[in-house]
Amino acid sequence: MSESTVIATRPTPGQPRPYEFPAFQRHALSNGLLVILAPMPGRPLVTASLVVRNGAADDPFTVAGATALAARALSEGTQRYDAVALVEATERLGAGLHADAGWDAATVSVEVPVARLEPALALLAELAAHPTFPPREVDRLREERLNDLLQARAEPRRRVEEAFIGTIFASSSAYHRPAGGLAETVETLDADRLATAWARGFDPARMTLIIAGDLDGGGGRGPVEVAEDLLGGWTAAAGAVAGGPVSSESAVDSLRIKLLDRPGSVQTEIRVGHVGVPRRIDDYAGLSVMSAILGGLFNSRLNMKLREEKGYTYGASAGFDPRRGAGPFAARVAVNTEVTVPALVDLLSELSRIREAPVTAAELGAARDFLVGVFPLRFETPGPVVGALGGIVVHDLPDDELATYRARIEAVGADDVLAIARARIHPDRAAIVMVGDAARIASELEAAAIGPLEVIRDDELAGQEA
Amino acid sequence: MVTPTVAFTDERLPNGLRLIIAEDHLAPVVAVNIWYAVGSKNEVPGKTGFAHLFEHVMFQGSRNVKKAEHIALVQAAGGTINGTTWLDRTNYYETLPSNQLELALWLEADRMGTLLDALSQDNLDNQREVVKNEKRSTYDNRPYGSWSEKLQAHLYPAGHPYHHPTIGSMADLDAASLEDVSAFFRTYYAPNNAVLAVVGDVEPDQVRAWTERYFGGIPANPAIPPVGDLSLPPTLGGEVRETVVDQVPLPRIYFGFRAPAFGDRRLDALEVAMQILAGGKGSRLDRRLVRDDQIAQDVVAFVLGFVGGGSIASGWATVRPGMALERVEAAYLEELDRLTHEPVTDDELARAKALIETEELGALSRVEERADRLAMNATLFDDPALIDTMLARYLAVTAEDIQAVAAEVFRPDNRLVLTYLPAAGSAEEPAA
Numbered sequence: 049m050s051e052s053t054v055i056a057t058r059p060t061p062g063q064p065r066p067y068e069f070p071a072f073q074r075h076a077l078s079n080g081l082l083v084i085l086a087p088m089p090g091r092p093l094v095t096a097s098l099v100v101r102n103g104a105a106d107d108p109f110t111v112a113g114a115t116a117l118a119a120r121a122l123s124e125g126t127q128r129y130d131a132v133a134l135v136e137a138t139e140r141l142g143a144g145l146h147a148d149a150g151w152d153a154a155t156v157s158v159e160v161p162v163a164r165l166e167p168a169l170a171l172l173a174e175l176a177a178h179p180t181f182p183p184r185e186v187d188r189l190r191e192e193r194l195n196d197l198l199q200a201r202a203e204p205r206r207r208v209e210e211a212f213i214g215t216i217f218a219s220s221s222a223y224h225r226p227a228g229g230l231a232e233t234v235e236t237l238d239a240d241r242l243a244t245a246w247a248r249g250f251d252p253a254r255m256t257l258i259i260a261g262d263l264d265g266g267g268g269r270g271p272v273e274v275a276e277d278l279l280g281g282w283t284a285a286a287g288a289v290a291g292g293p294v295s296s297e298s299a300v301d302s303l304r305i306k307l308l309d310r311p312g313s314v315q316t317e318i319r320v321g322h323v324g325v326p327r328r329i330d331d332y333a334g335l336s337v338m339s340a341i342l343g344g345l346f347n348s349r350l351n352m353k354l355r356e357e358k359g360y361t362y363g364a365s366a367g368f369d370p371r372r373g374a375g376p377f378a379a380r381v382a383v384n385t386e387v388t389v390p391a392l393v394d395l396l397s398e399l400s401r402i403r404e405a406p407v408t409a410a411e412l413g414a415a416r417d418f419l420v421g422v423f424p425l426r427f428e429t430p431g432p433v434v435g436a437l438g439g440i441v442v443h444d445l446p447d448d449e450l451a452t453y454r455a456r457i458e459a460v461g462a463d464d465v466l467a468i469a470r471a472r473i474h475p476d477r478a479a480i481v482m483v484g485d486a487a488r489i490a491s492e493l494e495a496a497a498i499g500p501l502e503v504i505r506d507d508e509l510a511g512q513e514a
Numbered sequence: 515m516v517t518p519t520v521a522f523t524d525e526r527l528p529n530g531l532r533l534i535i536a537e538d539h540l541a542p543v544v545a546v547n548i549w550y551a552v553g554s555k556n557e558v559p560g561k562t563g564f565a566h567l568f569e570h571v572m573f574q575g576s577r578n579v580k581k582a583e584h585i586a587l588v589q590a591a592g593g594t595i596n597g598t599t600w601l602d603r604t605n606y607y608e609t610l611p612s613n614q615l616e617l618a619l620w621l622e623a624d625r626m627g628t629l630l631d632a633l634s635q636d637n638l639d640n641q642r643e644v645v646k647n648e649k650r651s652t653y654d655n656r657p658y659g660s661w662s663e664k665l666q667a668h669l670y671p672a673g674h675p676y677h678h679p680t681i682g683s684m685a686d687l688d689a690a691s692l693e694d695v696s697a698f699f700r701t702y703y704a705p706n707n708a709v710l711a712v713v714g715d716v717e718p719d720q721v722r723a724w725t726e727r728y729f730g731g732i733p734a735n736p737a738i739p740p741v742g743d744l745s746l747p748p749t750l751g752g753e754v755r756e757t758v759v760d761q762v763p764l765p766r767i768y769f770g771f772r773a774p775a776f777g778d779r780r781l782d783a784l785e786v787a788m789q790i791l792a793g794g795k796g797s798r799l800d801r802r803l804v805r806d807d808q809i810a811q812d813v814v815a816f817v818l819g820f821v822g823g824g825s826i827a828s829g830w831a832t833v834r835p836g837m838a839l840e841r842v843e844a845a846y847l848e849e850l851d852r853l854t855h856e857p858v859t860d861d862e863l864a865r866a867k868a869l870i871e872t873e874e875l876g877a878l879s880r881v882e883e884r885a886d887r888l889a890m891n892a893t894l895f896d897d898p899a900l901i902d903t904m905l906a907r908y909l910a911v912t913a914e915d916i917q918a919v920a921a922e923v924f925r926p927d928n929r930l931v932l933t934y935l936p937a938a939g940s941a942e943e944p945a946a
Binding site: 050051052053054055056058059061062063064065066067090091092093123131132135136138139140141142143144159160161185188191192195196198199201202203204310312313314315345346347352355356357358359360361362382383384413414417418420421422423424425428429 | 645727875
């Protein structure tokens with residue numbers, strides 16, 4: 049076989065074609081409910097999402113998980129349809145209709161060809177405004193959620209996440225528990241409690257309908273007119289109330305290790321972190337660049353060290369989960385059991401190093417160029433456009449947040465990254481939470497003297513939760 | 515609804531590289547997807563997992579690209595990137611702002627032409643450890659994680675190219691040598707064994723010029739060995755059962771059947787049948803096992819399409835605490851059996867097709883998916899134009915087609931039943 053000839057010179061990019069995030073307009077319905085339209089010509093598969101500003105963080109702790117379960121139960125029955133009739137009507141439209149609750153908001157969303165947008169919006173409105181929470185279906189969903197929590201205990205990845213948030217957040221914070229609740233709170237949920245949780249957010253003044261796609265393609269009435277008919281007559285539910293501030297109180301003030309024993313594990317799941325930041329901070333662009341360098345890009349420091357240099361893992365990452373309150377900061381990695389301690393040492397050393405000296409020009413450039421360059425890719429189709437607009441609504445961000453995003457990223461310098469790392473990453477008061485085989489790693493962890501070690505075995509866990 | 519069609523061109527370079535270009539200026543993005551006609555089915559005994567390990571090595575640099583630089587350059591260009599290995603093929607893809615297309619073509623050409631220049635024992639050892647950790651994360655350290663390996667092992671006889679999993683075995687991964695990597699590269703990573711699809715905001719003449727410039731000097735391999743014998747009887751010839759005791763909280767029953775090959779019209783009908791069986795909350799299995807009888811936590815049914823010999827029809831049900839495993843198995847199988855005895859209703863068929871239509875519309879709206887499908891149809895069926903027939907084929911499926919394929923596939927003598935039971939100590943606690 050003859051030798052390959054290839055061109056050694058790396059090509060340089062052409063002129064980028066200008067890209068702007070889709071322009072959007074707000075329209076207020078007669079009851080104050082906002083409609084945001086983002087026309088995207090050539091995108092006949094439309095996404096519409098009703099954003100209800102009432103989320104898991106607004107659940108009283110005793111009924112943690114109520115909003116998430118309520119969202120799931122919306123499609124289990126409404127005044128006009130039982131669950132089966134509803135799903136059949138949705139499927140006949142070729143529509144995907146989903147309701148879900150996050151920390152800050154619940155959403156009812158539909159994806160449908162634009163020609164069938166109007167009947168799909170009618171189903172969405174029926175779901176949001178007239179759920180009946182049939183007790184038999186609510187009981188079934190509650191049992192399914194409890195079984196899902198059992199499954200989570202057996203899945204190292206889910207178990208370590210649950211233990212991590214339970215460790216870093218004080219019990220006075222909603223973030224101490226999963227958004228879907230814990231067994232002891234889910235067990236208390238019934239139809240009345242779900243109805244109460246849903247009613248809490250049902251106020252047109254705090255709801256927004258966001259629609260993106262080729263909105264001219266459907267013919268007939270415009271989406272605002274349709275929305276006025278379907279949603280414009282809504283009034284606030286009794287018991288509707290705006291959420292207050294969310295506590296993010298930390299439960300950790302010095303480095304400590306918690307190891308949940310899972311005998312026979314061939315890997316150790318490791319989480320290292322602490323309480324992070326809320327979404328509305330001034331240095332959000334800097335935080336994005338710093339996170340990309342530390343643990344976001346494939347060539348991030350964590351992934352390069354732990355995967356590409358050491359081969360300890362399939363992938364290492366780190367990042368913030370900004371919410372209305374300060375969500376967690378976590379570095380995440382799963383490593384083969386025998387390298388648990390050296391992997392942990394490397395991980396901690398990277399968390400310190402990002403605070404010690406400015407990132408290199410190459411690192412800074414790669415992170416900024418990625419975040420700026422990938423922006424148009426993120427918004428190729430309507431779904432992610434609706435998602436990003438939902439973020440603006442939920443966090444009260446300025447309307448030009450997306451329009452100015454790339455310029456703000458470009459403006460981040462190495463000094464900014466260093467300042468943000470020093471302000472936002474605290475390895476000296478991080479919690480290290482692991483799920484792994486204690487018999488194989490506990491003594492080595494003890495000897496490494498990284499921090500005080502607490503080993504939790506299954507029987508103790510059961511005792512704690514009884 | 516108007517069925518979307520994809521306009522494309524289809525040509526070959528003198529060295530055999532097949533180039534498919536589809537122009538679409540809606541968004542300023544471009545997708546590059548290169549498929550190599552080599553997968554885990556090309557592996558020989560003792561060298562399982564090799565195609566996938568090799569895929570990792572492809573990101574370790576080439577003559578003009580340093581270790582880890584390939585992904586770094588694509589990401590710094592604002593692109594996303596990955597590679598996947600499957601039984602029938604391996605592919606590499608990146609989506610970028612359209613002004614960065616030339617970089618992607620240069621990177622793909624450099625590693626297709628000169629990967630071995632950068633190959634080192636250190637890089638191989640490093641990626642071997644990464645892959646072993648991928649296997650631990652994805653299979654070994656997860657509840658029910660061994661199901662897919664067992665499915666393949668039972669449905670395809672020992673020695674069949676589909677018998678072993680793409681991830682391979684730890685022992686074979688350990689045994690992979692630099693010589694193996696070099697030989698594999700020289701054998702399969704040749705332009706005449708590849709299809710390059712470029713879709714998006716591009717000028718086709720420019721794409722052609724760049725492709726010729728960067729790939730034109732890479733020689734073909736005239737001696738690509740054929741894959742082993744993929745033929746096998748259409749059914750298992752008898753029910754196979756296995757019970758696995760594992761660290762799982764709830765029992766789960768997996769079902770597996772041999773099914774017609776990918777590309778066979780009967781498999782299209784089976785795909786629609788799976789939608790009717792378990793495609794969401796309106797489906798038969800969900801309605802009966804989860805909603806009405808409340809004996810299962812979840813139900814799933816799906817098809818894994820393979821071009822040679824036979825595909826896999828599979829599914830599972832997770833047993834709710836306190837419910838008898840046998841009852842769940844019987845109910846699941848009754849629903850499969852019912853498909854063989856009576857036609858699905860017009861309404862069920864219409865709903866399934868409406869959902870498939872929306873799904874296809876969504877998939878084809880993304881340049882990445884269009885590039886993937888063009889390259890797939892060219893690689894597996896030598897016909898990229900099949901991209902425009904997939905939806906029509908689903909829409910043409912009749913109730914009789916479904917009943918006929920169900921009767922062929924869902925036979926007791928073609929059935930694998932794989933049951934996971936909780937080991938002592940991992941079962942659910944009785945309700946308080």
